[in-house]
Amino acid sequence: MTTMANTIAGWFGAGKQGQHAKLQLILLTVCMLVLPFFLSGTFASGNSWVRTIDFALLYIMLALGLNIVVGYAGLLDLGYIAFYAVGAYLYALLNSPQIAGYLPVWMMNPPLLVMLLLAAAVAGCFGVMLGAPTLKLRGDYLAIVTLGFGEIIRIFMNNLDRPINLTNGPQGINNIERVSLFGHEFGKPLEIFGLQFPMVHQYYYLILAFCALIIFVSIRLQRSRIGRAWVAIREDEIAAAAMGINTRNVKLLAFAMGASFGGVSGSLFASFQGFISPESFILMESVLVLCMVVLGGMGHIPGVILGAIIVSITPEALREVVNPLQDMLLGKRVVDPENLRMLMFGLAMIIIMLLRPEGLWPSRRRKDELHPATKRITKQEDATLDEAEREHE
Amino acid sequence: MDHLLQHLINGLVIGSVYALIALGYTMVYGIMQLINFAHGEIVMIGAMVTITCINMLLGANVALPGILLLTIGLAMAIPVSMALGYGIERVAYRPLRNAPRLAPLITAIGLSIVLQQVATLIWGRNYRPFPPILEIKTFEIGGAVITNLQVAIIVLAIVIMAALFFLIERSKLGRAMRATAQNIDVARLMGVNTNTIISLTFVIGSALGAVAGVMVAANYDQAHAYMGFLIGLKAFTAAVLGGIGNLGGAVLGGLVLGIIESLGAGYLSDLTGGVLTSSYKDIFAFAVLILVLLFRPSGLLGERVAERA
Structure with missing residues (x-):
């Protein structure tokens, strides 16, 4: 043990x-x-809190995926939610009656692991598709192009109900079947050793397992040759190329890896939710995931996890606080909690970047980079100087 | 192809609006090599302030001709937008001038969200109709219809652009701006107050954005708190298409993009046999952006090739 x-x-x-x-x-x-x-x-509303935690875990997976692109490789991606959408729609199409008529039977309802591998692979391909033409671009161009890419994907999902009804347009896809594992369909009640596992609990353990896997992969990646290559490119691309790193392939790999995390997360989202529509994949979601990474500390896994937890739990907490508070103080609802949440995140992004650009929980390396340890060194130098002077006397 | 002229006219109208907004992007980019992510929000706020102003005047039963009401509304919106532009530079860009490139981008995105949310708090999430104060007359040219509003938009855009070119190419301020864009350190050595020049660039760009916002709202008869994102993105595409940092390029890019979009929306359905419909209209801007960056990153008129990241 x-x-x-x-x-x-x-x-x-x-x-x-x-x-x-x-x-x-x-x-x-x-x-x-x-x-x-x-x-x-x-809590009385405990199950809804478990649901919130489930979503928080999904967001952690997403944020860790974006962290590879933004945090490790330093490429600002504003369309990241597109890969989440790809994963989610892939799951929905293969596990609902939506296009079952067009597909051979053996393609429908693939086993969970096959499904998630497929989602990772397809999302990864989309990542390469986005990365290949945009690799040469500067940071801000890249941000805009990725943003455009995210919107293109969303517009297609919104409109691919004609001529063949593929995505069912703005109405979204319904009746998505839940995950089955070892002959048990999640969503059906489960009892083990007399302990009741409601649906949200079952999904909690499933998502937790994959979340742990993704954290594990993230950590291993960070220390690998590739991970170090990403950091080298982030710090100085020309120097990295001079050191023999194939910058094009390594950047493409960052896009593909980040995207595949998003794809897995999206598939789990679709199966958990049972319903998806283009509404879930708007630009604001990309910005939220970016906010998690920036808030927590770009490139630092515990920081990103913290960021994801804060950002995904805040709206629930706000909903519990803001509405009753308004009812009590003003007698009417003036401010929508959703509105307040976005306002807070926007402000948080500004304040973090201005005052603490390394994030709430940064890696030591990042912190040193952004706050060169001049003060410490001067103190040390002062001490040595003093010492030297004393010796001289 | 019987509606060709009509599509061209519509494209020119919306294209001249894109051009005005693109000028704001390209001026800032020329000086700081950064994209002002919050520029679209300034356009939106310009439109919203004008609409609110006109509604307030109408509510107070002020009996003035429509064009005067519109002028008063614009006269209120332009200073608000200018102040916002100044604020954006002070908050999001100036403190981070020596920071890694990612930092000002993220603050600008944050500011853009804040402005959007403040706008939703003030004006709500719904579409605001543009008050029907203008008397719309239509003219017919060769089977195509053009309204007096559309003519006014094109004329006003041309006048503003001409004034801007005069300012940049002929005035002392313009020379300082060009010097700052070429080399900020040398400009400072020559006695140019570069901080003021950068602020002024944001302020002038914001004023153009406010006017453009009102034009969009008047042309489509509506405005809403989330309109800034898409129109900002399209204008940015126009700036890249023309060659970012190049004023003439921004105008050309705006007009070309407007026409591409209008023709595309008109003929896409016919060309693809009904597979793709005009609901894909918004994809054109993104597709153009990606294609330009792929094949000619310096744009139509730009000389400088994009530097390394």
Whole structure:
């Protein structure tokens, strides 16, 4: 048991900090496992909170995917939600009656792992499709082109109900079947050892598992040769190329990897939600995911996770607070919580960039880059100078 | 192809609006090599302030001719937009002039969201109709119809552009702006107050944006809090198409994009046998943008090739 914990902790990069970090990891795992039961046991609206947490986990996956593109490789992508949409629509098309008539039977309802691999692959291809023509562009051009790409995907999903009804247009796709695993269909009630698992709980564990997988992949990627190549390109592309990095392929790989995370997350979203429409994939969603990455700390996995949790839970918390508060103070509802949320995130992005560009929980490297340790060094230098002077006397 | 002339006229009208907004993008880009992401929001706020102003005057039963009401509305909207443009530069760009390139982009996106949300708080999420104060007359040219409003939009756009070219090419301020765009450090050494020049660039661009916003609202009879995003993006495409940083290019790009869009929306359905309909109209701008950046990143009139990231 301990050896296994050791190995796992090592994978997650906690090996060197010793027993303490391993204990933390085990504790965290236990906490995450009992969290939904804690929530549904403590609050009256517990299941809706579990639902919120499910979405938060999906957003963590998304944010980690965008983190590869923005945080590691330094390419500002404003159309990231398009890959989420691709994953979601792929799942919906293969798991609902929408176009079942056009497809051979063996293609319908693929097993979960096949489905998610497919979603990752297709979204990755879309990532390459977006990346290939835009690689040469400067940061701000790239931002605009990716934004345009995201909108193109959304416009197509909105209009592909003619001439063949592929996406059902603005109405979206309904009756999406849930995931099945080991012969059990999620969504049906489940009882293990006398413990009731409602639908949101079942999905919680499913999404949690994939979320852990994506965190794991992210960490491993960061330390790999490719991950270091991404950082090198972010810091100085010409220098990176001079060091023998094939910048074109490595950047394309960043787009593909980021996109595939989005695709997996999108598929899980479609199956969890049971219904999707182009409304879920608007530009604001891309901006929200970007906000998570920026807020938490670009390129730092724990920071990005924190950012994703804050951004995805805030609206729920706001809804619980703002409306009752307005009813109490003003007697009417003046401000829509949704409105307030976007306003807060917009302000947060400005303030973070101005005051703490490394994010709330940055990696040490990033922090040093953005706040050169001049003060510390001068102090040290002062000390040595003082010492030298004293010796001189 | 019997509606060709009509599509061309419509394209010219919306194209001259794009050109006015594109000038704002291209001026800022020429000086700072940065895209002003919040420019579209300035266009929107210009339109909304004008509409609110006219409605207030109408509500107060002020009996003035429509054109005068519109002028008063514009006279209110332009200073508001100018102040916003100045504020955007001060908040989002000036503190980050030496920061990594990603930083000002993100602050500008944040500001754009804030402006959009403040606009929804003030004016709500719904479409605001443009008050029917103008007496619309139609003229017929060779089977195509053009309204006096459309003529006014084109004429006003030409007048404003001419004034801007005069300002940039002939005045002392314009020379300082050109110097700052060429080399900001040397311009400062020559005694140009580059901070003021950069602020003024934002302010002038915002004034053009406000006028353009009112034109769009009047032309389509409506405005809403989320209109800035799409129109800003199209105008930016126009600026890139013409060659970003190049004033003449922005005008040319605006007109070309307007016409492409209008013709595309008109004939797309016929050309593809009904597969793609005019609901794909908004894709043209993005497609043009991507194609231009792929094959001629310096744009139609631009000389400078895009530098490295």
